[in-house]
Amino acid sequence: MTLRASCRNWLARHPRLQRSARFLKRHRRRITGTVVFVAHLLGALTSVRAIMETRTSQGAIAWAISLNTMPYVAVPAYWVFGRSDFNGYITARRTERESLKPFWRNFDSTLRERSLVPEPGNSGTTVVERLAKLPATSGNHAELLIDGEQTFPSILEGIARAEHYILFQFYIIRDDPTGREIRDALIQRAQAGVRCLVLYDEFGSKPPDDYLAPLRDAGVRIFPFNTTQGDANRFQINFRNHRKIVVVDGLEAWVGGLNLGDEYKGLDPEVGYWRDTHIRVEGPVVQTVQVSFAEDWYWAAREVLEGLNWDPQPAKNGADMRMLCLPSGPVDPLETCTLFFLHAINTAEHRLWIASPYFVPDAQFISALQLAALRGVDVRILIPDESDNGLVDLSCWSYLPELHAAGIEVYRYEKGFMHHKVTVIDDRYCTIGTANFDNRSFRLNFEVTMGVEDESFTGEVIRMLETDFSHSRKVVPGEFGEKSAWFRFWSRVARLTAPVQ
Template sequence: MIEFLKENWLVIIIVLNYLLTISAVITIFYRNLNPTKTLTYIIVLVFFPFLGLLIYYLFGQEYRKTKIFNRKNILNKQIIKELNSQLNLDNKALEDLEDHFLNEKIRLVKLIQNNDKTPLTLYNKVKILKNGENKFKKLFEDINAAKHHIHLEYYILKDDTIGTELLNLLCKKAKLGIEVRLSVDDVGASISGDMKQKIIDSGIEFYAFMPVLYPKFTSRMNYRNHRKIVVIDGNIGYLGGINIADDYVNAPDKNKYWRDTHIRIEGEAVITLQIQFLINWEFVSNSKINIIANYFPKKPCKAKLAIQIAASGPDTDWPNILDALFSAITSAKKYIYITTPYFIPNDEIIMALQIASRSGVDVRLLIPNESDSWTAKYATNSYLQRLFDADIKIYRYTKGFLHAKTLVVDGIISTIGTSNMDYRSFSINFEINAFFYDKKTSENLKDIFIEDLKNSIEMSLEIWKNRSNLEKLKEAYCKLWAPLL
């Protein structure tokens, strides 16, 4: 028997591989995924022995709605129920808002509110922060002024120059008795052991989201926390595309320009942002947090600006951000302006954009000229022909790397957040976006989009058609991996 195993070990391993492959394929069929994703996984499993199983293990496992992400205890707290009850508008209030200016777009408000019990907040003040240097200047001012607590949740946090400055400031505040809680994604973040020890010694509560053994080798692993959230004293909130790293700051001596967008919020929407932070904190810390009134201070905002904070991820019943983006696109009458670093959408988003453009809506897409990911770049390119077919205008940002994630519809609805226009953001990672129902904010975001076009080139259909066969081959190859990117 031992001799047989020695002589036929390779055959045995191959047979075992395909037995596991057959089991995985059957599982995929039962999960009833969309045909594109199903076919992608089957091709990988069948034609890439061993490697295919590894890829399926890392990317194909479906944990949505399972116990690993069953994080609803915070929502059951009495104080949270009362806050949501106070914020939720009745039908009369929604009708008044509809009559005011939203018209049929009120369905987007109801969609997000029903799906994730995300209340529409009416009294808020918002500042759009263009690029990291503006964000960090304001953020550091607010942290310095913090009186009770500072809550931070980030995908990427590096202890480089800007990261060390932030962490040192947090340590200083913690030593002064301010409650500081910090959560980072274990794959996205890069913090030295010495700095981690300093953080803990200063009194900061620090946890990594879903720790992995080898973060450097798992950058595309599923179910990462892609959110960027800050809540200070329950009164001020931050969210958007800007992580904590020197890459995001345009210093005078920096060679590569980084174009990004973030927001600072004061008002009722901070309550929802705080709740989302606390839900995640209870998960990463694996402990029940004591919810106190100081996390939700009653500091009324007089400015009227309607905002909904939409969160999505494996712990939500519906892909809330995807649903909201789809609804916003299909509601457009005049224009749709999209800025995204990665455009790897599903068929529903592509079709919605095509129909909008063919119906006379001015649809424009702004993407980077140079991507930070070879596969993402060519996967994005593989979708552009379908946009050209519907006369959608496509622009490439040439001043530097474009990382902003924004959408504006008709100068009425707009969004800024962490979600890219790709499969990963729509259905795999944890994301969070702010949706604004406000003409001034939406017009402001439109003006920023138009300003960015001055540093962009419009893609020519004729030049696009004449690209090399090698480029087309790269696109076809990367499109096969699109559901995994």
Template structure:
């Protein structure tokens, strides 16, 4: 009796899911793979699909972005750059998808590796007068977390409001004891989609990968660095983590604060009262044109993938990319190959050591094709290179949280800063070339002679890449 009922429910559920995949599937190849998994793996295939396979863009968990942005202050005409010139379409795309225009009068400071970054962050936090907004994918206990706890307690005693978001899975190791300490001293703290059976069970695979700090809506930080002592002391078996971060002052700090406020609304249900836009003459004069681009699975389009795609397609002379997780989809593969074959100097800087062996196989599985097209690939040998950088033609740069993989484009909430500035691009270019100089450049002729076992591992990594 119960067996018959179970089989009936299973058949109905399978039919519903199959119809859903056919109607809402984002990509034919991916849809076919899930259909094969469901029919080949009874029960298990359905469970995997429910956890990892649903098209979030068609089945949104939240529908708040437009409503919330209508409640936020609109940028004044004086803060909106005319969308013209070589990157006019890129600017227009960022504004249409993320609602942030490129703005002038931003002061930028490039921060490399943990020591420099955290010294600068703590200096800014010490000078907070109104609020501290902090949001991280990985927030681990240790020396840095203890310093933050002590600083938060001091600033709250002086009337500063402190709000914190941590990802429920990325910061899974964060203890209840530490969270209780934060609450006790007055920090408003919420997890982003913690693992729970029920409503959020279906969202286990959708994470907030953003790293944002905003101080008084005037100073902001974003980039690849998380709150973890491994940026200072290294990690056993992997070595020191190397990364890039960015400090911003000016209108771009306000925009990063609005990104935080949208996430704050999701986790807390509270709408923060934003600071109004300052007049242009209240910002330090500069030629740094910056545009904040934020994207996530609740957007209608893969914003960050389209941003990277546009930068690559617009490259005339060179495109240099630093990223630990280069597992591109077909669109980005074609863009990179087309650029290289057309004579653009395309170079990739990838960490030789990666924190996940199977992910490393997947990244390496694309090397042979890239090398054949003339793309130059360098392996960074010292520790783990975690930066997410793209720079092109001494004109445009991207620095932020998004990797070049399906997870960042389809499943994670990410944020990048696009900088339209010659001097800043040259600075990133110089740093890229310095890192390449200490790395090992791969040779196509030698690489195709790699052992058969390595090729097999790479094939396994590519097949499993949709699960990463």
């Protein structure tokens, strides 16, 4: 029996469906016309919103064209990926900051009494402080942690030292030996009476119940960041919390590129060697890191965090590094992450090295990098040779002619997958954090970046990147032009998707 005959027999046994089928057949043209009209009307109306609210002109143009030409696909895609407003978070952050005001006034006055603020008059510091809405501090110490081999033991040692509380936040938490080792360490401290609070991004990872249950049974409080809470955010998956933060007792903190899983130790045979960087800090900058966690906790748990340590103490070893924590995200009134890195590029005088696994800059960054190179700055870009995102890798190739035209050097890391997010500006300033050099980190993700102004520490970072360059292939000018015409075409097509990558 043919499929058509089977369908006829099935309809014959269901007279109501048979009548509906006849009705649809009789009014097919009218129904089709109505659906087309409604779809294009929704596309037109949504394109107005996209033009009014999308942060970049490229993104607004891309959405407006697709919403009016392909509304059947573009309209649902826009409501999931295209929105630039995060309903409710601004109000939640305002509430949380209001609750912290008494602590914050005391924190600020204590910083000044203990001479834990940098000397006034540095306009660059003032700009960054205004962007961060957090103070730069002195009296800090930073420890460079290279790869999972150094990072995870350091975090485990910090967890073991905790006496009062642990604030723990990662984009990805895996249920694998690495993830379970950290979990067991948190359980042990929770059972010893230490307050343990855990946040993770529900799109970055979905730890199974049998991973989470032992944590909760031990008294660890754990929440997904939950970007979809609230009716207006129900279908919103565009805003990710990409931060990786650990704070212990308000005395030490860890921030950087590593998530929690075996691959970040280089133990995944499919991924191979994983190149990444974290930073451990002590001193008054730790309290500014925990401000970021407290805001995210309030959004996820709807709870004001009390009982945190807001008493700024200089680093125990007497170090006096100037540091600043820069949280950034889609709810900021200004494009905090964008402006921060543009400022860094524009202030570079002789060295600007950028390491990023996802290098998809927009026009303003290309121009700023070209101007830096034309000023005589040694501009180098370090990216992975084997990317885990084919679209990003294709896009990245299309930027090479513009970079090479200004004398910018591009290196492709060949030893394994390079995932760290590090910049060096001259010989005294560097950043380590979670932000990639792409639209998602600049405008859509919640990120955190640590800025360190110290010649000795920056020297360590420079030597680390020099080792990375020695494991990299320098891309030859004209290499993109030698690719096939189809490769160059698809590279340009991939670049058009940069606003939504």
